[in-house]
Amino acid sequence: MEAVTQFLIDWGYWGLFLSALVAGSILPFSSEAVLIVLVRMGLDPVWCLLAASVGNTLGGMTCYWIGTLGKTEWIARLGVGPRQLARARKFLAGRGALMGFFGFLPTIGEAIAVLLGLMRSNVWITAGSMFAGKALRYVLILATFEGAASLF
Numbered sequence: 001m002e003a004v005t006q007f008l009i010d011w012g013y014w015g016l017f018l019s020a021l022v023a024g025s026i027l028p029f030s031s032e033a034v035l036i037v038l039v040r041m042g043l044d045p046v047w048c049l050l051a052a053s054v055g056n057t058l059g060g061m062t063c064y065w066i067g068t069l070g071k072t073e074w075i076a077r078l079g080v081g082p083r084q085l086a087r088a089r090k091f092l093a094g095r096g097a098l099m100g101f102f103g104f105l106p107t108i109g110e111a112i113a114v115l116l117g118l119m120r121s122n123v124w125i126t127a128g129s130m131f132a133g134k135a136l137r138y139v140l141i142l143a144t145f146e147g148a149a150s151l152f
Contacts, residue, residue, distance in 0.1 A: 009037050013047055017055035024059020024103075024134070026066070026110055031056060035138060036145050045142060053135035060103040060130050063110045067117020088115055097125035101133035 009015055016038055020031040035052050039045050092099055092115060100116060103109040116126050 013051045017051040020052040020055030021059040024056035025062045052138050056134045057131040063113035064117035067114035097121040098129045100126040100130035103130040104133045104137040
């Protein structure tokens with residue numbers, strides 16, 4: 001994993017974009033480490049935030065796309081019963097695509113994106129709200145790290 005991370009760091013903004021894309025999908029990866037290393041190496045924080053946010057949003061939208069392909073029977077095979085699915089649909093029904101904002105949450109974020117795809121929520125609102133949530137998370141991570149790093 002260390003070699004992959006080093007490879008992505010060597011690629012700069014494109015490596016950050018790719019790491020965020022992978023991290024936003026159903027594959028586990030930490031794009032936050034790549035973001036922090038690149039900013040500490042002197043790359044522009046605004047471009048880093050943009051690359052990470054766009055990549056992570058596109059990764060999250062792959063989960064949405066998987067949901068659009070899915071059927072309720074497929075979800076049931078993953079251990080989600082009809083009752084749980086009905087509760088999730090009821091919870092998302094009043095909020096819809098704006099729940100994409102919470103796509104940044106570990107594990108549950110992917111589940112939210114898949115459910116939004118399964119429910120056929122508005123793709124543009126889902127992508128926009130997902131981008132806002134993921135961008136805010138990266139801003140907070142970078143601000144927290146920069147603040148902590150200035151103490152030393």
